[in-house]
Amino acid sequence: MxxxxxxxxxxxxxxxxxxxxxxxxxxxxxxxxxxxxxxxxxxxxxxxxxxxxxxxxxxxxxxxxxxxxxxxxxxxxxxxxxxxxxxxxxxxxxxxxxxxxxxxxxxxxxxxxxxxxxxxxxxxxxxxxxxxxxxxxxxxxxxxxxxxxxxxxxxxxxYIWLGTTKVFDAFTFAFTETAHGWIWAYGYGCGDGHSTCVVECAPETFTGLGLDRTDEAEGRALLERLFADVLDGHRLIGRPGAGWLTFxxxxxxxxxxxxxxxxxxxxxxxxxxxxxxxxxxxxxxxxxxxxxxxxxxxxxxxxxxxxxxxxxxxxxxxxxxxxxxWYENLPRYIDLPPHRMFALLGQRHSPLLPYVPPQVYYGLDKAAGQLEALRRFKRWLGPRAAGALHARSAPRRG
Incomplete structure (x- = not known):
């Protein structure tokens, strides 16, 4: 062929x-x-x-x-x-x-x-x-x-797809609040002493920060200041012609x-x-x-x-x-305690999450996780062990 x-x-x-x-x-x-x-x-x-x-x-x-x-x-x-x-x-x-x-x-x-x-x-x-x-x-x-x-x-x-010489040791999310709304980055290592750093924000933040008007170098310098805490002094790197996009x-x-x-x-x-x-x-x-x-x-x-x-x-x-x-509706989740916000970030694929109050969803998800842990424990015990436990706990007759 x-x-x-x-x-x-x-x-x-x-x-x-x-x-x-x-x-x-x-x-x-x-x-x-x-x-x-x-x-x-x-x-x-x-x-x-x-x-x-x-x-x-x-x-x-x-x-x-x-x-x-x-x-x-x-x-x-x-x-x-x-x-x-x-x-x-x-x-x-x-x-x-x-x-x-x-x-x-x-x-x-x-x-x-x-x-x-x-x-x-x-x-x-x-x-x-x-x-x-x-x-x-x-x-x-x-x-x-x-x-x-x-x-x-x-x-x-x-969003914009950038690189950095900061080598992240974990998949990293960084959320920064500005006078024009939130901007956030996803960072992960990709080898050869570099990491990927994807930066995203809502349209009003994009224009409010002037990212629609700055050239590539000025835009990267602004992002470096906004994410200085996670970049630890490392620079952001772009590729020629690789600017901001909408997916x-x-x-x-x-x-x-x-x-x-x-x-x-x-x-x-x-x-x-x-x-x-x-x-x-x-x-x-x-x-x-x-x-x-x-x-x-x-x-x-x-x-x-x-x-x-x-x-x-x-x-x-x-x-x-x-x-x-989930990211388009970030204000709905960002004021939660960080560990709860991160937990719901991990649940962002759920079709139910947009329709349930975040605190309620977190509680339900945590309860479901505990039930699942119990189910896994019972499966690990196996039917005979589970039956033996049931026999020991059953009330005696006669």
Whole structure:
């Protein structure tokens, strides 16, 4: 099969790797519009579950990614001079530049052709399969938007994706109050002595602070002052042309048309606050590769990919919507004691939280956690031990 992929991001590169591993005779070319070694953003996050799935699909690239990643198992929130720290699941961070380099090296080693500074705007003739993995601004998808049923909605808040030489030892949240409202940052290590620092604020704070009028250097200097306590004197680092954005949620009615199929952010986006974009893109590639390998006909394979993958995304898409809404309604939660606010930050994916008073929700969630701990203890005891306890405590007869 001759496969042409537009987009040399994680989704496109990983699909090429998987298809070559499944059938080395596939003729695969990946076209990337940007020069090799250039990328937007800083680090990306993922969790143990993705690493396990990478190991199942290609142990070599999984091992390389794991070795290049930093790890954390705690989260910390800073608000009004107070801090609270919680232990959680193991998380991983890796520089996007490093991730793409590892995937590109693996793809080349398997015989994939990589063409940089080469943009596809139309499906090329002679290809059996054309993959649009060229992101939210996909040129291939845009040319055929009616066929895919593309819908895009803009979020309310403004955000900017920066780097810093401050190496965070935990996934860090920092909330700063200004005369124009709250502004906050998410920080996490991504290797090579750097961390990612995403800063977000409401529109009125954005304009009130003058961030809509300052140049990039002035804007970063202002943010450094606002987050001086967590940056510990370290600078914020930008990339040329990487300014403030509003998040664009993209969906498509269908992901394939003829021999053209959508992958990763070209097919769907989820709000960055759940840290799942790269994971979902790589899982798309796994699903599409499995479908192509399992079905003899291309149309059947693409239909199977869409039929399986779309429902799998529903929970993540729902979580992302509620997570974005939590931050858009930050004043509702910010006056809680820090440990309670942080607890509800961890519950921001809940569809119930927006409709229950925060203090009430916190109490209910804490009570439910205690009940769950009791249920886990009873499961650990097992049916025989539980039965024995019941027999000892039952009233004696006769």
């Amino acid at each position: 001759k496969v042409v992929c537009a987009g040399g991001g994680p989704a496109g590169l990983y699909l090429a790797i998987l298809l070559k591993r499944l059938n080395p005779s596939h003729d695969i070319t990946v076209h990337e519009r940007n020069p090799e070694g250039s990328t937007y953003g800083w680090g990306v996050t993922y969790w143990r579950g993705l690493l396990d799935r990478l190991q199942e699909h290609d142990p070599d690239s999984a091992r390389a990614i794991a070795d290049a990643s930093v790890r954390w198992s705690e989260g910390v929130a800073h608000v009004r001079g107070l801090s609270t720290r919680h232990h959680g699941d193991e998380g991983f961070g890796i520089g996007r530049h490093r991730l793409l380099g590892l995937l590109a090296d693996r793809a080349r080693a398997l015989g994939v052709r990589l063409e940089y500074e080469s943009e596809l705007t139309e499906p090329p003739a002679g290809a059996d399969l054309v993959v649009a993995a060229d992101g939210v601004h996909s040129a291939l998808r845009a040319r055929h938007a009616d066929a895919f049923g593309t819908e895009i909605s803009a979020g309310r808040n403004h 664009r949620t993209l969906t498509n009615r269908t992901w394939h048309s003829g021999n053209l199929v959508l992958l990763g952010d070209a097919a769907h986006t989820t709000h960055y606050s759940i840290g799942a974009g790269t994971t979902l893109a790589l899982e798309d590639a796994m699903c599409l590769a499995d479908a192509l390998h399992s079905h003899a006909g291309l149309s059947e394979a693409l239909a199977a990919y869409e039929r399986r993958r779309m429902p799998e995304l529903l929970s993540a898409q729902s979580a992302a919507r509620y997570s974005a809404r």
